[in-house]
Amino acid sequence: MRVTQGCFSYxxxxxxxxxxxxxxxCLDKGWAVNIEFTDDPHPRNTYWEMWxxxxxxxxxxxxxxxxxxxxxxxxxxxxxxxxxxxxxHGWESxxxxxxxxxxxxxxxxxxxxxxxxxxxxxxxxxxYATDRPEGERYGx
Amino acid sequence: MNQQSLTVTGKERYRSGVMEYRKMGYxxxxxxxxxxxxxxxxxxxxxxxVDEIEAAxxxxxxxxxxxxxxxxxxxxxxxxxxxxxxxxxxxVPNAPGSFFAYIAYDLDLFExxxxxxxxxxxxxxxxxxxxxxxxxLEDMRLPTAYVKTFQGPATGIVVERERLNCFGRPLLGATxxxxxxxxxxxxxxVVYEALKGGLDFTKDDENINSQPFMHWRDRFLYCMxxxxxxxxxxxxxxxxxxxxxxxxxxxxxxxxxxxxxxGSCIVMIDLVIGYTAIQSMAKxxxxxxxxxxxxxAGHSTYTRQRIHGVSFRVIAKWMRLAGIxxxxxxxxxxxxxxxxxTTRGYYDICREDHxxxxxxxxxxxxxxxxxxxxxxxxxSGGIHAGQMxxxxxxxxxxxxxxxxxxxxxHPMGIQAGATANRVALEAMIxxxxxxxxxxxxxxxxxxxAAQSCSPLKAALETWGNVAFNYESTDAPDFAPVASVSM
Numbered sequence: 001m002r003v004t005q006g007c008f009s010y011x012x013x014x015x016x017x018x019x020x021x022x023x024x025x026c027l028d029k030g031w032a033v034n035i036e037f038t039d040d041p042h043p044r045n046t047y048w049e050m051w052x053x054x055x056x057x058x059x060x061x062x063x064x065x066x067x068x069x070x071x072x073x074x075x076x077x078x079x080x081x082x083x084x085x086x087x088x089h090g091w092e093s094x095x096x097x098x099x100x101x102x103x104x105x106x107x108x109x110x111x112x113x114x115x116x117x118x119x120x121x122x123x124x125x126x127x128y129a130t131d132r133p134e135g136e137r138y139g140x
Numbered sequence: 141m142n143q144q145s146l147t148v149t150g151k152e153r154y155r156s157g158v159m160e161y162r163k164m165g166y167x168x169x170x171x172x173x174x175x176x177x178x179x180x181x182x183x184x185x186x187x188x189x190v191d192e193i194e195a196a197x198x199x200x201x202x203x204x205x206x207x208x209x210x211x212x213x214x215x216x217x218x219x220x221x222x223x224x225x226x227x228x229x230x231x232v233p234n235a236p237g238s239f240f241a242y243i244a245y246d247l248d249l250f251e252x253x254x255x256x257x258x259x260x261x262x263x264x265x266x267x268x269x270x271x272x273x274x275x276x277l278e279d280m281r282l283p284t285a286y287v288k289t290f291q292g293p294a295t296g297i298v299v300e301r302e303r304l305n306c307f308g309r310p311l312l313g314a315t316x317x318x319x320x321x322x323x324x325x326x327x328x329x330v331v332y333e334a335l336k337g338g339l340d341f342t343k344d345d346e347n348i349n350s351q352p353f354m355h356w357r358d359r360f361l362y363c364m365x366x367x368x369x370x371x372x373x374x375x376x377x378x379x380x381x382x383x384x385x386x387x388x389x390x391x392x393x394x395x396x397x398x399x400x401x402x403g404s405c406i407v408m409i410d411l412v413i414g415y416t417a418i419q420s421m422a423k424x425x426x427x428x429x430x431x432x433x434x435x436x437a438g439h440s441t442y443t444r445q446r447i448h449g450v451s452f453r454v455i456a457k458w459m460r461l462a463g464i465x466x467x468x469x470x471x472x473x474x475x476x477x478x479x480x481x482t483t484r485g486y487y488d489i490c491r492e493d494h495x496x497x498x499x500x501x502x503x504x505x506x507x508x509x510x511x512x513x514x515x516x517x518x519x520s521g522g523i524h525a526g527q528m529x530x531x532x533x534x535x536x537x538x539x540x541x542x543x544x545x546x547x548x549x550h551p552m553g554i555q556a557g558a559t560a561n562r563v564a565l566e567a568m569i570x571x572x573x574x575x576x577x578x579x580x581x582x583x584x585x586x587x588x589a590a591q592s593c594s595p596l597k598a599a600l601e602t603w604g605n606v607a608f609n610y611e612s613t614d615a616p617d618f619a620p621v622a623s624v625s626m
Contacts, residue, residue, distance in 0.1 A: 003375035007308040008570055010338055010562045012592060018570070025573040043305065043377045083307070090493045090511065093298050096308030096573075111372035119361055120402065123368040 001108035003041045006081055006098040016065065019082070019100055023061035026084035031095055032056045033064050034083045037075045039137040040130050042109075051075075054085055068100060077103050077138040103129075103138035143193065145169055158209050161197035165220060166206060171227040173244040179281040180245065180262055181504050185238045185274040185447060195271055196226040196241035202266045204249060221246050233617050238447070240278070252289035255415040255458050263450060274448035280457060281505035288510055290461040294425035294432050296513025297491065297538050300465060303405060303431070304377045306340060309569045310537055312561055313341035313381075315520065315544035320347065324354050328362030330554060334547055335370030335378045337558025342366075343520075343542065344383035346410045346437035356386075356395055364402040381408035381433045381466075389417060393424065400428045406466075408433040411455075415462060422463025433466035433518070434459060446614050453482075453502055456489045459515065466516045472534040474522035479612035480534060490515040491538055499618035516540060524603040525564040525596060529582025532568050541565070551602055556595035563593045 008014060014022070026033050033055045036048035051071040055064055064082075071080055080101035083094045107128040114122040129137040147153075147165045161167070173179055180203075186195040200206075204224035205214070228242040251257040267275050301307055316322070316330045331342045342363075350356035363380045370378045384395035384407050392409070399407050407430055409421050418434070425432040442449035452469075459467050469486045470478035485501035491514050495507040519535055520542035531541055543561050550557025567589035571578045578585060590597040 001373065001375075004338065005305060005376055008566050010559065010566050010593075011570065011589070018574075021574040022570070025575075041375050043371055043375050046305070090514070091298055093302060094307045097305075098308070109372040109375060111369055121361075121365065121368075123364075123403065125368065125372045 001106055003079065003099075003102065003106055003108070005041070005043065007096055008098045013102070014098070014100065019068070020061045020065055022096070022098065023064045023082070026096065027058055027061060029084065029086070029095070031084035031086050033058065034085055035064070035067055035071050035080065035100075036083070037071060037078045037080045037101075039078045039103075039134060040127055041079050041106075042125060042127050042130070048079075048081065051080075072101055076101065079103065105138070143169065154210060154212055154215060156210060156212075160194055161201040161206060162194050164197075164201065164206065164210070165223045166200040166204075166226060167193055167197035168225040168227055171225045171244060173227065173281075174246075176247045176283045176285045177244040177281075178247065178250065178258075178283060178286060179505060180243050181278045181280070182241045182243065183232060183238055183274075183276040183278050183447070184241050184272060187271050187273050190271045192229050192239045192241075193226075196229045196239070196243070198269060198271060199241060199266050199275065200224040200226040200243045202269055203243070203261055203264065204245060222249060224249070235617070238274075247283065247285060250286065252286075253291070253419075255419060255462050259415060259458070267448075276446065276448050277450045277454050279451065279502070279504040280454055281507060282457060282461070284508045284510045287461065287508065287512060290512070291419075291422060291426065291463045292460065292512030293465045293515050294422050294430065294463050294513075295465045297516050298514070300431055300516060304340060304379070306377070308537070309565055310532070310535070311341060311516075311540040312339045312558070312565060313343055313518070313520075313540050313542040314339055314547040314558070315343045315345050315542060316348075317345075317544050317548050319345035320351070321353050324358030324362040327354060327359055328366040330548060331363050331380050332366035332369055333554035334558045335367060335380070336373045337547075337555035338374075338562030339378075339547065339558045340376070341379050341381060341406070341540065341542075343381040343433070343544075344408060346383070346385075346412075346435040348383050349385050356384075357398065360395075360398055360402055360404070364404060367404070377405070379405045379431070381406050383408045383410070383435075384421075385410045385413055389420060392417065392421065396421070396424055396428070396430070400430060404430070406431040406433055408435060408466075410435045410437040412438045415458065418459070418464065419462045425463070425465070431465045432463065434464040434468070436468045444613055451502070451614075453485055453489055456486050456515075457507070460490065460509070460512060464515055465513075466518050466540060468520055469517035471519040471521055471523050471531070473527050473530050473607070474519065479615040481616050482612070482614055483534070485616075487517050487535060487539070490517045491536075500616055502616040514538070518542060520544065524606060525560050525599045526583075526586065526604045526606070528561075528564040528568045528586060529578050532572065533579045537569075546599070546603065549602075550595065551598050552595055557599065559593065560595040560599035563589055563596045564599075 035051040038048040083097040086095040110126045112124040148163045224245045226243045230240045232238040314334045382399045386392045443452040470483040472480045485503045518540040524546035547557035571585045
């Protein structure tokens with residue numbers, strides 16, 4: 001399966017040039033760019049690990065692309081996402097978020113059901129990858 | 141035309157009998173509205189032979205303290221303060237016989253945090269007033285002091301996006317069709333296919349409540365099976381607007397509680413349940429971490445004709461105060477009424493923290509929102525993937541685009557329909573962010589995305605040329621060049 005979180009997951013994986021153009025868009029808006037990675041792609045896993053601090057005050061996307069390539073070198077077998085953060089009043093949150101790396105094989109999720117009162121079910125979305133300890137989930 | 145004050149004072153003012161409204165203190169052309177006043181702008185069309193100043197004063201009077209005759213008991217009150225004051229009357233451009241009347245109301249005339257109370261005054265009696273042929277409430281200025289007495293949207297755009305983990309693109313939805321007749325089991329099938337195919341939301345229609353073909357509990361149970369299955373299939377947060385509209389408040393609470401118990405992230409109500417019920421559900425939604433969707437069922441009965449009723453921009457303002465998170469606000473390009481400039485005005489009311497006066501969008505007043513949450517506009521009704529560039533241009537990024545027929549009617553099936561919409565949207569956002577002239581290159585961008593997506597290709601072949609071009613019945617009165625000072 002393909003985890004389709006983020007802004008562009010239904011398109012073919014972005015090339016580095018395409019990623020760079022999106023970074024430029026964020027910088028032009030004055031947003032801080034953040035790189036995060038995880039090996040737990042559960043839809044409600046909010047806090048992916050941060051690759052350093054959000055990058056503020058950049059002019060050139062090259063700096064972000066360099067960080068991305070270093071992150072990929074270490075965590076190339078995990079999900080990596082990039083986001084633009086807008087600190088402006090009334091927003092103060094993420095403005096855009098998209099995947100820039102994913103594991104070669106994505107085993108996806110198992111839906112567990114527990115029969116409850118009446119005809120109700122209790123649902124658990126379980127990422128197969130998380131059956132293994134953190135860091136050992138996707139190959140490396 | 142703005143003549144002198146005619147207000148009679150002292151003993152003469154309270155002589156028993158009938159007195160013109162403009163002499164009773166409801167016409168005060170020198171009045172300067174206070175920052176804390178509520179201001180209403182009415183379009184008045186007096187009966188033949190009725191003077192527009194008297195008509196405006198009558199509206200002010202009947203929507204505040206007046207009755208048809210002088211009463212001495214006014215003198216037991218601070219009557220000058222409580223009288224609404226018409227302070228300006230202008231002819232409507234290109235509409236002989238109609239006038240814009242500006243009326244100011246003191247804040248003390250209104251109960252804090254109650255749309256029912258506000259509307260009971262402002263639109264309570266006056267719309268049936270005999271000396272008027274027609275009356276329309278065009279816009280209102282709600283002062284910060286009043287705005288702050290309301291909860292506002294239970295969730296708001298920012299937190300909704302955080303909960304859904306969806307940033308940087310419009311949300312995608314679809315209304316389940318046919319809107320009546322599906323069993324719970326079949327209904328859930330449509331929900332599952334649409335969500336798995338790439339939509340964020342599906343939606344009950346306004347008249348899906350609890351009918352013989354599908355009891356509400358059955359719908360909720362099957363829909364939540366579909367939502368959870370689609371979440372596991374995609375790794376994304378999904379939702380379906382469970383319509384909890386019912387005959388009584390108790391029934392609505394029961395349905396909403398059940399939706400919460402099943403883990404739904406969103407519930408839905410219809411505008412026809414009434415303002416107080418809407419405010420109650422907004423408070424319930426905030427207590428229960430629920431997004432609250434509103435279908436504006438019924439609004440066209442009073443919003444559509446320019447001459448009489450209440451403008452939708454006013455309804456949108458009331459709904460933002462009342463605490464709605466999602467509101468249907470027009471598509472511009474779809475099958476339902478919606479002039480582009482007027483619709484833009486509605487969207488600004490939903491999403492901005494401050495609306496500057498913008499006559500060409502039908503916004504007559506500066507409107508502060510005082511950090512009340514933002515409301516997500518919903519575009520629904522006759523839109524399809526081939527219009528993606530126009531939708532993005534007209535409606536922007538913080539909007540739910542709902543493709544009902546455009547998803548479910550896809551020749552390759554519902555999942556394919558959903559995928560076509562999602563691919564078209566992502567391709568357009570990417571192109572926009574890359575700095576391309578996506579509005580003009582739109583068809584090209586879609587055609588290119590369709591090369592690697594056969595569902596999009598099929599959608600463009602099926603609906604590529606469908607458009608709904610009719611003249612609008614509710615366009616702004618002012619062209620962009622007009623400049624009218626407050």
